[in-house]
Amino acid sequence: MFIHLGGEKIIRANELVAIFDLSIEKNSKISKQFVTHALKNKKIEVIGEEDSKSIVVTVHKVYYSPISSATLNKRASQLQIH
Template sequence: MFIHLGGDKILKASELVAIFDLSIDKSFVVLEPFINHFTLLNRVERISKEKPKSLIISTTKIYYSPISSATLKKRANYLHV
């Protein structure tokens, strides 16, 4: 199964680790060292030029998505039902 992350980007559901809402500042502060590490490895992708609403962590990459975390979580939950 796959999850549409926005734009033309899809992700295998088995590769999904976490989805975070970027409007919650505390989440970003905790994740900052992790994001910086992935940035140094060139494994961060911004899906769209739109303002990102969510951060998706996969087994290999971090994605900034213009789709809300609530919508992405619904899509992910739909796959597990």
């Protein structure tokens, strides 16, 4: 199964680790450190040209998605039901 993250980006559902609201980056010291580390290792990809609303962590990369974390969480949970 796959999850559409916005733009033309689709990931395999089994690669998904976590979905966060973008505000976590500003409100959590640990999250800032995690994102900084991913940036240094060139493991971050910004999807599309719209403002990012969520951070999607996968096994291999961190994505900044223009889709809200609530919508992405709904998409991910629908895959678990079926």
